[in-house]
Amino acid sequence: MLLKPDSRILIFVVAYNAGKTLASVLDRIPPELRGRNVEVLVIDDFSQDNTFSVGLAYENSAADFPIRMLRTPENQGYGGNQKLGYRYAIEHGFDIVALLHGDGQYAPEQLPALLEPLLRGEADAVFGSRMLNKTDARRGGMPLYKWLGNQVLTGFENRMLGTRLSEFHSGYRLYSVEALRQIPFERNSNGFHFDTEIIVQLVQRKLRIFELPIPTYYGDEICHVS
């Protein structure tokens, strides 16, 4: 049963040099999320390609749900861009913010499933994990050295934090905005360490992190978010 069916949801897309993939990411946002208290925010982190104009075309033409396109005045980095999006979610009164990557690394089709624990009020953050079913990542094409490295690092990080997360480095994250209000995420790194720092802050505040499996795609490994 959904405790919070009327939650206002922000789908926040971090985009850097994502001109070739952004349209596809936006098109793949599932139909059931369109027009239901859901808005999209794309922040182009000072890309050098046509990311902004691709997103602007969607802003100007999207009839079924609002898409807002912003461009930073200078490159902020992956963490810096996230800070802006979460601040936007707080200032505009959203209840949930779901992070997507403009390079298509994480499947927008998974959004409804990942939103469920937040809509049921059972979690403060939901992470899509590639490692919940340990062999899925390998079957998806993750190289063995990366899989092993991930397992060792995750084991160490869990021991340090007293947690039992299956992985710390997936970028597929959804947060309750109320939870974000309670942590000083604006003090975090502007780079990739942001993702680990926010986990530490959530754990410190005893906020509930829920993991759900997501498919791994190891095709084109170029990550464009910073």
Added chain:
Amino acid sequence: MLRFKCHGRNLFYDRRFDTGPAEETYDLKLGFPSSHTIAIAAAKPGVDILDIGCGRGYVAEELAGIARHVTGIDRFAPTHSNRPNVDYLQWDLEAANLPVDASQFDQIYLLDIVEHLKDPEIFMETLRGSISGRRAEIVMTTPNVAFIVTRLMLLFGHFNYGRKGILDRTHTRLFTLQSLRELLDQTGYEVLEIKGVPAPFPRVLGDGFASRVMLALNQALIMAGRGLFAYQIFIRARARPTVENLLHETETGSAALKRPPR
């Protein structure tokens, strides 16, 4: 007698020999490489400078020869300046807010201030929140608690405050080069430059050959290891915009990009 001499050299503090008036501002250190000469050299020509904790205005008056305008604020600030481009305001370090709008300044000087604050983290965060629109540059100096003499004294069980120096009795927070950099980094500043400052030997040995030799030696040692041999730390940093200000700037800038060209 020995304790008296050490008290006089600020190596020990002995209340029996604290007979003079409290010294609440610093003398000007010019004519040799010092925190003041380095800080004055960092002033940019033609800008507006805010000198927080200006004392009796000694440095502010020197800055006024370079800057367009200098505003000095301090509990002991003079009532006026003879220079037309200097203004002073009375202000206590403990006060919650600055008496001026910090966003109006291009450079903000904090010379030997941060070590007197009860909460440097809150102070620097608050300052950043008020200046981030203009991206003002911070010019800051503070003693280096990891200076070799202080380290060695601690190794032998001494951590002796004095009337002046690194362990001035009024210093509430002490920093190393690394911890000062971290303070700025974690309160939202980008460090532009960090330098080690030699000890003010002329103040102790007089302005003669001995002090010049010691200064040169200290400067050479600083090049080898500034964390160990710097008596003071000089740092220039720039405030990063707060996320709130940056978001508004992003929204405004994006709206401008979306307007059709005329």
